[in-house]
Every structure is written in structure tokens, then in C-alpha cells.
Amino acid sequence: MANEHMESLYSALDQAATLLHKQVKTSFVEAATEAGEDLQTGMINHQDGVPDADATAKLEALFAPLDLSTFSAEECRQALQLLLVKAITIDGVExxxxxxxxxxxxxxxxxxxxxxxxxxxxxxxxxxxxxxxxxxxxxxxxxxxxxxxxxxxxxxxxxxxxxxxxxxxxxxxxxxxxxxxxxxxxxxxxxxxxxxxxxxxxxxxxxxxxxxxxxxxxxxxxxxxxxxxxxxxxxxxxxxxxxxxxxxxxxxxxxxxxxxxxxxxxxxxxxxxxxxxxxxxxxxxxxxxxxxxxxxxxxxxxxxxxxxxxxxxxxxxxxxxxxxxxxxxxxxxxxx
Structure with a gap:
């Protein structure tokens, strides 16, 4: 990717979605949605103790270096598009x-x-x-x-x-x-x-x-x-x-x-x-x-x-x- 700034956002979201996909055991699209919501709100959402403490710490570490105010709307969209392409492959979307x-x-x-x-x-x-x-x-x-x-x-x-x-x-x-x-x-x-x-x-x-x-x-x-x-x-x-x-x-x-x-x-x-x-x-x-x-x-x-x-x-x-x-x-x- 030519845009290293956008790539940093994609990388964090990708790692977070992958972690949530394993922890929450939902589709990758749903895990990607939760990762984006957690980043946007600044809080890790928990349901019935999931994600666990170790995963929560990893998610917070992934999001901590990111300042959303430094990303343009197009950089956010492009990062999420890449994440969605991966999700579609993993989930086998029609x-x-x-x-x-x-x-x-x-x-x-x-x-x-x-x-x-x-x-x-x-x-x-x-x-x-x-x-x-x-x-x-x-x-x-x-x-x-x-x-x-x-x-x-x-x-x-x-x-x-x-x-x-x-x-x-x-x-x-x-x-x-x-x-x-x-x-x-x-x-x-x-x-x-x-x-x-x-x-x-x-x-x-x-x-x-x-x-x-x-x-x-x-x-x-x-x-x-x-x-x-x-x-x-x-x-x-x-x-x-x-x-x-x-x-x-x-x-x-x-x-x-x-x-x-x-x-x-x-x-x-x-x-x-x-x-x-x-x-x-x-x-x-x-x-x-x-x-x-x-x-x-x-x-x-x-x-x-x-x-x-x-x-x-x-x-x-x-x-x-x-x-x-x-x-x-x-x-x-x-x-x-």
C-alpha cells in the first residue's frame, strides 16, 4: 500500500477484527464492525466476559497509537474497504x-x-x-x-x-x-x-x-x-x-x-x-x-x-x- 498512514489504520483494525473473530466467535464481518465501533467510541465492548482481559489489553494496545482526527474520511473508508474484502473472503459472502x-x-x-x-x-x-x-x-x-x-x-x-x-x-x-x-x-x-x-x-x-x-x-x-x-x-x-x-x-x-x-x-x-x-x-x-x-x-x-x-x-x-x-x-x- 502506498499510503502508510492509511495502512497503519488498516493493520490495527485487521488485527483487532482477527482477535475478536476468535474471541467472540461471530462472522468476520461482525468482528470487523465491532473492532471499528470500539475504535470509534474509545471503549472495548464486552458481553458475558468476552473479550477476556488478555484480549482486551491487546485491543487497547492496538488502538492506543491511533488518532482518528489525523485520518481523512477517504483514508478511513479505504482501510475499511480492505478489511471488508478480507471479511468477504473469510465468510464466503455471496x-x-x-x-x-x-x-x-x-x-x-x-x-x-x-x-x-x-x-x-x-x-x-x-x-x-x-x-x-x-x-x-x-x-x-x-x-x-x-x-x-x-x-x-x-x-x-x-x-x-x-x-x-x-x-x-x-x-x-x-x-x-x-x-x-x-x-x-x-x-x-x-x-x-x-x-x-x-x-x-x-x-x-x-x-x-x-x-x-x-x-x-x-x-x-x-x-x-x-x-x-x-x-x-x-x-x-x-x-x-x-x-x-x-x-x-x-x-x-x-x-x-x-x-x-x-x-x-x-x-x-x-x-x-x-x-x-x-x-x-x-x-x-x-x-x-x-x-x-x-x-x-x-x-x-x-x-x-x-x-x-x-x-x-x-x-x-x-x-x-x-x-x-x-x-x-x-x-x-x-x-x-
């Missing part, structure tokens, strides 16, 4: 709940800055499949830096273990975030968000009666959860709000996509679809794209030329500079 790579957050943030011109001092960002919070928090940190505004976050997920990790992570980063433990396809508290950014889980949604409340539902059988979540996310956006969704690159190629396509055509502005670099995915079948949608609003319109193409590899700096320039040219011609 693919839909794994960490969204930083590169994807950076690409989404870049596109957001092309569309969003802040009209107020605060921008509200939501993720209805927030999981551990890594994508949402990365986007919040990067948008705050790029747009020079305050950023509020809203996250929804039905996985209480990952949501607890997200809560700990947002506390360590001192982010303004509200997290809700619920089925994101139920009635939402979230409304009037400026931006939704989400790495959507792929698969079928089991509650057919609830799915029927959405125009993107399949005419028969189970509906795709990611189709429903796209529609639900647009409901959470204010007029003119922007939705950025990481979806399978084949999202419009299945038979089930007919209802999604019909809904997009009549209800929202379909502004772009950009394939992600292939080197982000071990299997080409798992490749994703960034779907760019916008709620109709008084200052928005359907672009004449939809933004299509592919992000170049981030390692190809010349190609990426050219790509950024081409997107800015597209914006001048289509968003003005």
Missing part, C-alpha cells in the same frame, strides 16, 4: 454482496459531475442497495471534493449485518448518513434525492404481489430485482434527479427486459449506457455497464444523442484523458 471496486465509484462520480450543477449547498445521494456502504461513501467523499458542497447520504438494505458495518463505517468517516434496514422495494422514507448511485443485486425478486406494484414487473413469474430497484430508485429522486446504476452489460438483451425498456421509454430520460473496462472483471460474463437515467424535470430533456460506448482501462491514462474530453464535448452538445 457475489451480490461483495465490495464495489473504487474504480467503479470514481467512474460514477465523474459522470455525476457532468450532469449535476449544485443549486444549493447540500447534495443528497441515495443507494437502495447500500450493503456495506462502500460505493455510497466513496461517491459522497468524491462528490464533496469535486463539487465543493456538503453531501448527505441515504442507504437502504435488508442485510442487517452489512448495514451495521455501514453504520460503523459512516461514523468513522464522520459522514452525514441515514441508514434504513428494510426491503428497498417496500414503502420508502427516501425522497427528493439529487442522485442515486447503486451497484444493483442481480436476480429474481420473490414477492410477486409486491412486484406487481411496479411497471417494470414481469407479466408472469418472478420479476428481476434489479429492474424493480431501478424504478424504485427513480421514485426516490427529485424531478431532474440523476440515477446511476451498475447493471449487467446484457441488461437489455433478455426477454424480461421488455417491460424495463417500455417503462424507460415512457417515464424517464435514458441518457446513457457505458460499458465498464473488461479488466475489472475476472469473467467476461460478469461484465457490467453504467446505466444513466434522469427523472424528467423543468431543466432536463431527453438527449438527442444517448451517451454510448465504453470506459477505457484506468491504467491507460492517455485513453482516459481522451475519454473524459469526449464526454465533456458530448455534454456541451447534448445537456446545454
Amino acid at each position: 457475489p451480490n454482496k461483495q465490495v464495489t471496486p473504487d474504480a467503479m465509484a470514481e467512474l460514477a462520480t465523474f459522470i455525476a459531475t457532468v450532469f449535476i450543477t449544485p443549486q444549493k449547498e447540500t447534495v443528497k445521494v441515495a443507494d437502495l442497495a447500500v450493503g456495506s456502504g462502500n460505493l455510497l461513501f466513496a461517491a459522497m467523499n468524491q462528490l464533496a471534493a469535486a463539487l465543493k458542497v456538503k453531501v448527505q447520504g441515504i442507504g437502504v438494505d435488508n442485510d442487517d449485518t452489512l448495514l451495521a458495518f455501514a453504520g460503523m463505517s459512516s461514523a468513522l468517516q464522520q459522514l452525514d448518513v441515514a441508514l434504513y434496514h428494510q426491503d428497498a422495494l417496500g414503502p420508502l422514507v427516501v425522497q427528493d434525492a439529487d442522485l442515486v448511485v447503486s451497484d444493483l443485486p442481480v436476480g429474481y425478486y420473490p414477492l410477486d404481489d409486491r412486484a406487481k406494484q411496479f411497471e417494470t414487473a414481469a407479466p408472469k413469474g418472478h420479476s428481476y430485482a434489479h429492474h424493480l430497484l431501478i424504478e424504485q430508485s427513480l421514485r426516490a429522486l427529485k424531478p431532474g434527479g440523476l440515477g446511476l446504476f451498475f447493471v449487467p452489460s446484457s441488461v437489455f438483451q433478455s426477454d424480461e427486459a421488455k417491460s424495463l425498456t417500455a417503462w424507460l421509454t415512457r417515464s424517464v430520460h435514458f441518457q446513457g449506457l457505458l460499458n465498464l473496462p473488461q479488466n475489472l472483471f475476472a469473467d467476461s460474463k460478469a461484465q457490467k455497464s453504467l446505466l444513466i437515467l434522469q427523472n424528467p424535470g423543468p431543466k432536463t430533456h431527453q438527449v438527442k444523442q444517448v451517451l454510448l460506448g465504453a470506459f477505457p482501462a484506468l491504467t491507460d491514462q492517455a485513453a482516459f484523458r481522451q475519454f473524459i474530453a469526449s464526454v465533456h464535448d458530448w455534454a456541451k452538445q447534448n445537456l446545454a
